[in-house]
Amino acid sequence: xxxxxxxxxxxxxxxxxxxxxxxxxxxxxxxxxxxxxxxxxxxxxxxxxxxxxxxxxxxxxxxxxxxxxxxxxxxxxxxxxxxxxxxxxxxxxxxxxxxxxxxxxxxxxxxxxxxxxxxxxxxxxxxxxxxxxxxxxxxxxxxxxxxxxxxxxxxxxxxx
Numbered sequence: 625x626x627x628x629x630x631x632x633x634x635x636x637x638x639x640x641x642x643x644x645x646x647x648x649x650x651x652x653x654x655x656x657x658x659x660x661x662x663x664x665x666x667x668x669x670x671x672x673x674x675x676x677x678x679x680x681x682x683x684x685x686x687x688x689x690x691x692x693x694x695x696x697x698x699x700x701x702x703x704x705x706x707x708x709x710x711x712x713x714x715x716x717x718x719x720x721x722x723x724x725x726x727x728x729x730x731x732x733x734x735x736x737x738x739x740x741x742x743x744x745x746x747x748x749x750x751x752x753x754x755x756x757x758x759x760x761x762x763x764x765x766x767x768x769x770x771x772x773x774x775x776x777x778x779x780x781x782x783x784x
Contacts, residue, residue, distance in 0.1 A: 647666075647669070647670060647671040647672060647732060648671070648672045648674070648726055648730050648731050648732050648733075649666050649671050649672070649673055649674070649731075649732060649733045649734070649735070650674045650676060650722055650726075650731055650733070650734045650735070651663050651666075651673060651674070651675050651676070651734075651735050651737065652676045652677065652707075652709065652718070652734070652735065652736040652737065653676075653677050653736060653737040654673070654675040654676075654677065654735070654737060655675050655677050655679065655680060655681045655682055655683050655686075655704070656681045656682055657737065658737050659675075659735070659737030660682055660686070662735065662737070663675060663686060663702065664686060664689065667686065667689070667690040667693065667700040667702055668693055668700070670700055671700065672700070672701045672703075673686075673690075673700070673701065673702045673703070674702075674703050674704075674705060674722065674725055674726065675702065675703070675704045675705070676704075676705045676707045676718055676721075676722065677704070677706070677707065678706065678707070678708050679706075680704050680706075683702065683704045686702050687702045690702045703725065705718070705721045705722065705725060707721060
């Protein structure tokens with residue numbers, strides 16, 4: 625099922641017409657799994673990719689590949705910002721760092737990728753925000769995932 629979904633996402637990304645847009649994309653959780661695949665595809669189309677996440681798994685390799693691709697005669701750029709979105713302070717930190725990286729009007733698209741699926745358990749984070757837990761065995765066996773658009777969250781946060 626994940627392979628089918630990855631294929632669908634890849635086909636969708638391939639169909640995008642990026643020729644008339646500044647192509648800056650922020651990928652929350654884009655350093656592995658489906659997010660990594662989308663990052664690689666967007667880089668092959670000449671996009672500037674900003675990956676936000678807790679660890680830089682595969683990011684160095686992706687940077688080297690992007691330099692070698694030179695899509696459309698340009699140099700694709702991939703950068704990484706270390707953030708943790710599990711707390712409100714982590715979310716605020718992510719928005720602050722993203723603003724520093726791109727400014728208010730330079731971000732064309734945001735995407736959130738998470739591996740695993742919720743177990744239905746709910747707990748409070750350290751700053752009192754409710755969140756659903758991700759069950760560790762799902763992460764180890766790569767079962768389930770979510771691809772969510774963050775555009776409204778980021779636009780709202782960046783304009784405040």
